[in-house]
Amino acid sequence: MCGIIGYIGNQDAVPIIVEGLKKLEYRGYDSAGLAVCGADGFSVVKQKGRLDALEIRLKQQPLSGFAGIGHTRWATHGEPSDVNSHPHVGQQNRIAVVHNGIIENYQEIKEYLQQKGVTFHSQTDSEVIAQLAEYYYDKELIKTVVKLSRRLEGSYALGIMCAAHPDVLVAVKKDNPLIIGVSAHGHFIASDIPAVLKHTNQVYYLEDNEIAVLTAQGVQFFNTELETVSKKIETVSWNPEAAEKGGYPHFMLKEIMEQPQILKDTIANLLSGKGAEVMQQIDIKKFTRVCITACGSAYNAGLVAKYVFERLLRLPVEVETASEFRYKDAIIDEQSMVILISQSGETADTIAAMREAKRKGAFTLSIVNVVGSTLSKESDVCIYTAAGPEIAVATTKAFSAQLTALYLLAVRFAVGLGRLTPTQAKQYIGQIQSIPKKVAEILQEVDTVQRYAAACVGYKSVFFIGRNLDYAIATEGSLKLKEISYIHSEAYAGGELKHGTISLIEDNTLVVTLATVEKLYPKILSNAEQVLSRGARVLWIGNAQTDDYGGRLVQLRLPPIEELFAPSLSVIVLQLFAYYIAANKGLDIDKPRNLAKSVTVE
Numbered sequence: 141m142c143g144i145i146g147y148i149g150n151q152d153a154v155p156i157i158v159e160g161l162k163k164l165e166y167r168g169y170d171s172a173g174l175a176v177c178g179a180d181g182f183s184v185v186k187q188k189g190r191l192d193a194l195e196i197r198l199k200q201q202p203l204s205g206f207a208g209i210g211h212t213r214w215a216t217h218g219e220p221s222d223v224n225s226h227p228h229v230g231q232q233n234r235i236a237v238v239h240n241g242i243i244e245n246y247q248e249i250k251e252y253l254q255q256k257g258v259t260f261h262s263q264t265d266s267e268v269i270a271q272l273a274e275y276y277y278d279k280e281l282i283k284t285v286v287k288l289s290r291r292l293e294g295s296y297a298l299g300i301m302c303a304a305h306p307d308v309l310v311a312v313k314k315d316n317p318l319i320i321g322v323s324a325h326g327h328f329i330a331s332d333i334p335a336v337l338k339h340t341n342q343v344y345y346l347e348d349n350e351i352a353v354l355t356a357q358g359v360q361f362f363n364t365e366l367e368t369v370s371k372k373i374e375t376v377s378w379n380p381e382a383a384e385k386g387g388y389p390h391f392m393l394k395e396i397m398e399q400p401q402i403l404k405d406t407i408a409n410l411l412s413g414k415g416a417e418v419m420q421q422i423d424i425k426k427f428t429r430v431c432i433t434a435c436g437s438a439y440n441a442g443l444v445a446k447y448v449f450e451r452l453l454r455l456p457v458e459v460e461t462a463s464e465f466r467y468k469d470a471i472i473d474e475q476s477m478v479i480l481i482s483q484s485g486e487t488a489d490t491i492a493a494m495r496e497a498k499r500k501g502a503f504t505l506s507i508v509n510v511v512g513s514t515l516s517k518e519s520d521v522c523i524y525t526a527a528g529p530e531i532a533v534a535t536t537k538a539f540s541a542q543l544t545a546l547y548l549l550a551v552r553f554a555v556g557l558g559r560l561t562p563t564q565a566k567q568y569i570g571q572i573q574s575i576p577k578k579v580a581e582i583l584q585e586v587d588t589v590q591r592y593a594a595a596c597v598g599y600k601s602v603f604f605i606g607r608n609l610d611y612a613i614a615t616e617g618s619l620k621l622k623e624i625s626y627i628h629s630e631a632y633a634g635g636e637l638k639h640g641t642i643s644l645i646e647d648n649t650l651v652v653t654l655a656t657v658e659k660l661y662p663k664i665l666s667n668a669e670q671v672l673s674r675g676a677r678v679l680w681i682g683n684a685q686t687d688d689y690g691g692r693l694v695q696l697r698l699p700p701i702e703e704l705f706a707p708s709l710s711v712i713v714l715q716l717f718a719y720y721i722a723a724n725k726g727l728d729i730d731k732p733r734n735l736a737k738s739v740t741v742e
């Protein structure tokens with residue numbers, strides 16, 4: 141979604157802001173801009189297009205100043221255009237605003253202000269914020285912001301500057317992330333940590349309806365009653381390099397390669413760190429129903445978890461996309477546990493699903509990667525994955541970390557229900573602890589996948605099939621391929637082929653077949669033979685002995701592991717498969733078209 145950065149300090153704000161916006165590009169955007177505040181008001185440069193185009197514009201129209209706000213826009217209201225870009229400035233050129241989120245009552249505010257003689261220039265919801273702030277402004281900036289926050293409905297993270305107060309930068313948020321960075325030379329507001337990491341690892345996480353007032357000298361926090369709020373500063377453990385590519389051609393490949401380490405960190409944290417404490421707090425016996433809800437890849441992780449939970453807990457587990465869950469009037473109550481999975485912790489549908497679950501009295505457990513995110517703060521308990529900053533839009537390491545968190549949760553709950561003895565649990569945990577090493581083994585063999593993928597660039601459609609757990613992880617393989625290579629693909633339960641899909645199988649159709657569930661080998665092999673006999677080619681991922689059918693079946697084996705956790709190994713092959721096809725197509729792998737890293741609006 142949109143990205144915000146603001147700076148006030150003793151250095152020129154413009155290069156700092158531009159550099160910070162570059163670190164937010166991964167959030168997906170179609171336009172960018174910035175404003176600096178000088179003694180004679182605002183200077184604004186903003187336009188449709190990428191940041192390098194903005195930099196060219198800034199060379200032609202140089203700006204400088206000690207305070208400024210910047211923005212990358214992912215259009216939600218009003219098409220991508222110069223006039224719809226942020227910052228938006230009120231008609232008196234007095235207040236400038238950058239906004240991430242959606243103002244749900246912007247139409248009524250706009251009509252109200254138009255009746256008062258205010259002229260609007262853009263089609264955005266965000267412009268009403270600047271115009272309303274100017275309308276309210278009565279020389280007291282913070283009071284204006286309080287009044288503004290009470291009038292706006294919807295979600296927002298705002299950076300606000302006022303020409304009459306050039307030495308002040310104000311921030312306020314509701315349902316959208318905003319951090320406050322504190323450095324030796326100045327202070328920051330930003331949508332996410334990578335934007336400020338080069339300057340500081342000391343940050344505050346702004347809470348909903350808190351107001352941050354930044355000057356070159358320091359930061360103060362107020363609530364909407366204008367009472368001072370004291371906040372704890374947090375130290376971010378991510379170093380600047382962690383948010384850089386580290387020498388890889390794409391963040392996605394770097395993040396694929398980071399998986400052994402981050403899985404080790406995640407498992408360690410969940411076995412003995414803060415995550416373990418959180419898991420110990422949960423009495424699974426209190427619940428008669430478990431629902432898992434999430435979006436995209438996080439939903440696919442939930443599909444895998446369903447099979448693992450049901451196998452170990454012998455409890456029915458429902459999995460639902462959050463966009464469906466939030467409106468379905470779910471049959472849940474105090475005896476239900478709703479598990480919400482989200483890398484960003486800011487996905488609008490998943491947040492709404494959590495709030496709906498809480499409204500119905502259910503216990504909400506979130507599995508989140510971004511510390512301080514909305515989901516992590518509002519769910520009853522939160523288990524953090526330790527995947528570090530995931531910059532590529534297509535999730536890999538965070539997905540794998542979610543799987544290991546779900547496995548450990550399942551083992552702990554199974555012990556809690558008496559379904560596993562401590563000894564059995566220990567054996568399962570030993571298998572989970574072996575995942576990082578086995579992932580590393582697979583990553584040492586990438587050239588096999590790379591060669592196979594290079595020959596797949598021309599496919600227009602690819603099928604992924606599997607049974608049981610293999611079907612669940614096949615959905616993730618299909619999504620990975622679609623989102624970064626733009627090749628259409630579908631994931632099917634192997635047994636479903638004959639109910640329609642098989643009519644699509646032609647000469648050379650590619651069918652990626654997941655085969656790690658031992659008792660179902662004969663069944664999935666039969667499905668593979670059904671498509672081979674109709675001319676298909678098969679990429680067989682699994683260890684069952686099989687023929688190569690005249691070279692039309694290629695087998696990729698996996699290190700042996702407890703079958704329940706095999707998805708953590710097969711998904712590595714699927715990630716590499718999708719990555720190398722997209723890389724061979726020369727696509728913008730880290731920022732695929734139309735996609736955003738965190739979908740913070742409906």
Ligand code: AGP
Nearest residue numbers: 436437482483484487533534535
């Ligand atoms: C996955 O590669 C996609 N980027 C997307 O499906 C993502 O998983 C989904 O939007 C959910 O995001 P979240 O985990 O941050 O909630």
